[in-house]
Amino acid sequence: MESFLERNSFFSHLYRFFDAATPSWLAYLLAASVIVFVLVNGLMLFTMALIYMERRLIGRFQVRLGPNRVGPFGLLQPVADAIKILFKEDLVPVGADRITFNLAPVLFIFPVFLSLAVVPFGERYFLADLNVAVLFIMGVSGLSTIAILMAGWSSANRYAMFGAVRAVAQLISYEVPMVLSLVGVLLLVGSMSMVTIVEGQRLPLILLQPLGFLVFFMAALAELNRTPFDLVEAESELVAGYHTEYSGMKFGMFMLAEFAASVVSSAIIVTVFFKGWEGPLLPSHLWFVIKLFVVLFVLIWIRATLPRLRIDQIMAFAWKVLFPLSLVNIAATAVEVLLWPQPTTAQIWAMVGINWGVTFVSLALWSWLMGPTLRPNMPQLLRGATTGKAA
Amino acid sequence: MIPAGAETSAMFNLAWWLLAIETVFAAILVIRLRDIFKAALALVAFFLGVVGLFVLLNAEFLAAVQLLIYVGAISILLVFTILLTRDVQGGNTSSRFRGLAMVPVLFLVSVVIFVATTTDWPLLQEAALLPPVQEKVAEVFGNSAPWIGGLLVREFVLPFEAVSLLLVAALVGAIALAREP
Numbered sequence: 322m323e324s325f326l327e328r329n330s331f332f333s334h335l336y337r338f339f340d341a342a343t344p345s346w347l348a349y350l351l352a353a354s355v356i357v358f359v360l361v362n363g364l365m366l367f368t369m370a371l372i373y374m375e376r377r378l379i380g381r382f383q384v385r386l387g388p389n390r391v392g393p394f395g396l397l398q399p400v401a402d403a404i405k406i407l408f409k410e411d412l413v414p415v416g417a418d419r420i421t422f423n424l425a426p427v428l429f430i431f432p433v434f435l436s437l438a439v440v441p442f443g444e445r446y447f448l449a450d451l452n453v454a455v456l457f458i459m460g461v462s463g464l465s466t467i468a469i470l471m472a473g474w475s476s477a478n479r480y481a482m483f484g485a486v487r488a489v490a491q492l493i494s495y496e497v498p499m500v501l502s503l504v505g506v507l508l509l510v511g512s513m514s515m516v517t518i519v520e521g522q523r524l525p526l527i528l529l530q531p532l533g534f535l536v537f538f539m540a541a542l543a544e545l546n547r548t549p550f551d552l553v554e555a556e557s558e559l560v561a562g563y564h565t566e567y568s569g570m571k572f573g574m575f576m577l578a579e580f581a582a583s584v585v586s587s588a589i590i591v592t593v594f595f596k597g598w599e600g601p602l603l604p605s606h607l608w609f610v611i612k613l614f615v616v617l618f619v620l621i622w623i624r625a626t627l628p629r630l631r632i633d634q635i636m637a638f639a640w641k642v643l644f645p646l647s648l649v650n651i652a653a654t655a656v657e658v659l660l661w662p663q664p665t666t667a668q669i670w671a672m673v674g675i676n677w678g679v680t681f682v683s684l685a686l687w688s689w690l691m692g693p694t695l696r697p698n699m700p701q702l703l704r705g706a707t708t709g710k711a712a
Numbered sequence: 713m714i715p716a717g718a719e720t721s722a723m724f725n726l727a728w729w730l731l732a733i734e735t736v737f738a739a740i741l742v743i744r745l746r747d748i749f750k751a752a753l754a755l756v757a758f759f760l761g762v763v764g765l766f767v768l769l770n771a772e773f774l775a776a777v778q779l780l781i782y783v784g785a786i787s788i789l790l791v792f793t794i795l796l797t798r799d800v801q802g803g804n805t806s807s808r809f810r811g812l813a814m815v816p817v818l819f820l821v822s823v824v825i826f827v828a829t830t831t832d833w834p835l836l837q838e839a840a841l842l843p844p845v846q847e848k849v850a851e852v853f854g855n856s857a858p859w860i861g862g863l864l865v866r867e868f869v870l871p872f873e874a875v876s877l878l879l880v881a882a883l884v885g886a887i888a889l890a891r892e893p
Contacts, residue, residue: 346723421753452855456776463784467756470791474749482795489792493785500780513857 328516330445332356356448360437367613368581369399374614375580375621382625409569416477417566425475426567426574429468432461433581440588441516443598444605454515455507458589459500462544465582466492469563472575476566484554484562487632491543491550494636498643499540505533505654506593519597523666527594528673532650532680534594536643541586543639546579548624552632587616641691646683653679728768735761749794756787773857 335355339348373388373396380387389395413422439454441447451457466489473485507513509529510521518526527534543550554562564575591597591612600608630638653676661668738761741754759782766775852859864872 346721418750421750451772451776453772453776453857456773456780460776460779460784463780463788466784466788467753467791470788470795471753474795486792486795489788493788493792496784 328445328450329447331443331447353448357438360448361434364434364437364581364584365577367584368577369403371580371584371617372399372402374617375624378618378621379625382622403573406573407570411569411571412566414477414566418475418477421471421475422566423571425468425472426571426578428471429465430574430578430581432464432468433578433585435461435464437585437588439515440585440592441519441597442588442606442609446598446606447516450514450516452512452514455503455513455518455593459496459503463492463496465578472567473563476563478566480560481563481565484559484565487552487559488546488563490632491546491552491635491639494639495540495543495550495643498536498639498647499544501644501647501651502533502536502540503593504647505530505650508651508654508658515592515597518593519599522596522599523669524673525594525596529669529676530594530650530654531677532646532683533654534590535680536647536650537594538590539643540639541590542620542623543635545583545586545620547583547620549627549630550635552629552635583617583620584613587613587620590616637691642687646687649679649683724768727764731761731764731768735765749791752787752791752794755790756783759783759787770853771856773860 332352335352336348339351343351376398377387377389377395387395388398391397391401413419436458438448439451439457441450469488469492470485473481473483473488476482506518506526509526510518512518512521542548546554552559554564559565564572567575588609591609595612595616597612598605598609600612603611657672657675661672664672735758738754738758742751742758745751745754759778763775763778763783766772766778
C-alpha cells in the first residue's frame, strides 16, 4: 500500500486529502472515485476531439471543408450532435428481446472504460498498476464481442445478425495475433505491468519490435472495426451491421464506444510501443497527449486512404499473414533475449538491426508466398460467367 | 495485491458476498433458462463472477486468464455455435433422466461440502511462519505470473508439453476438416 502511494502521486495527493477527514478505507474509495470520474470524462472529451478531428481531416482528405458552422471552426459540432442524438426517439423493434436489446449498448461501452484503468497517462499518474495489465486489457476487450452478439441477436433483424456474426468471426480471429504480437514486448521488458513497460523501455519499442508493432497495429485496427476492416458495419451490404435497429442515445452509445475504443487503443499503442509518457523538456502528460494524437491521426489517415476489404480476405489476412508473422517475431525476440539477457547499448542496437532485417525479409517472403492467395478474385458464382465456362 | 489482514474487513466480506451471490444466481440461471442463447449469456455472467472471486483470492493472473479464455474466447465460441444452430428458439426439451441425475448431483454436492467444511483453510496472517518464509509468500502472491510461468516450464513441463501437443493435434484436425476438397 505504501509503495503504491509512493509511486502514484495522483492517487496519493487525493488519498492524503481525504484521509485527513475520513477513515482510511473511505478515503481510498473516494480518491479512486475521483480518479475514475476524471478518467471517464477525460476519455469522453478526447472522444469528442477525435470525432471533430476525424470529420475535419476526412473533409481535408476528400478536398471539402467538413463541419465548420457550429461554433468557431465547427468546434461545437460534436456537442450539437450529442444534443441532437439525445432528443431522438428511442425505438425498440416489435420482435426484439427487450432486456438483451437494452443491455447491449451498456455492455459495449463498459470494457472501453475498464481498459483505461491500467493505462499510465503521465509520470506516476495512473489509476491502477496491475501486474497482469496486458492480459487484463486483452481479456476485457473480449467483452465487447459479447455485447455485439447480444445486439445482433436481440434486434430480430437479419442485417443486424449478419453484422454480429461477421464481427465475432473477425474479432476472435484478430485477437490471436494481437495477443501474440505483444509476447515479444513481454519477453524484452519482462513484465506485464503497463507502468513497468514504459519504464523498462530504453528505446521506444517500435524500434526493437517493428514486426510486433505492425501486427499489433493491424489487429487493433480490426478490433476497432476501422476502415480497412470495417465490414462489420458495411453500409453497402448490411445497412449498419449489428446496430441497424438502434436509434437515439442507444445508437449514440455504440458510436461513442467505438470512437472511445479508438482513443484507448491508441493510448495502449503509445504506452507499449512509443515509450508512453516519457520525453524530453515537456511535462509527461503533454508528451502522452501529443503521441496519442499522432497515433489517432494515423488512424484517420488510414481510414481516408484504404478501401474496405472483403470478409474472406480479412479472415485469410488474420490467419495466413498476421498469425505466422507474430510467431516469427516471437521466435526472433526469444533467441535475442536468450543470447543477451542483460543487453548493453551496443547489443540493443544490434537487436534493432536484426529485428528490422527480420521484418523486411519476412514481409517480403510473405507477400511473395501469400500474395497470390490474397489478391482480389471474383466470387465463386461469377467465376464461370466471365470466362464463358460453367462454374 | 490485497494487503494482508484485509481478508477480515467489512469491505472484503461485502465484495465476497456480492460476488458469491452473483455467481450462484448466474449458475442457476444457466440451468433454468429455457432460451439457450440467454443461458449462454448467463454463463458469461457466471464466468465474470469467478473472475471476481479469483481477484479476491490474490490470484490476479488466474483472473486475467479466466477473463481472456473463458469470457473472451470460450463463451463467444459457445454463443457463436448456438447462433449457427437452427431451431434453438424452443429451448431445452425435458430429459427422462431427471430423477437418475439427482444421484450423482447429490454425491458431488456432499463431497464438496465435506471437503469445504473439514479442510482447515489457513489464513496468511494466522499462519505462524518464519519471517523469511513470510517474505517469500508475500513476494509470490505480490506477482504470481512469473512463478506460475516458472512452474509450467520446470516442474510441470511434461503436462505442459502434452497439452501443447493436444492443441497442435486439434488445430491440424480442424484445418484438415475445414480444407476444401
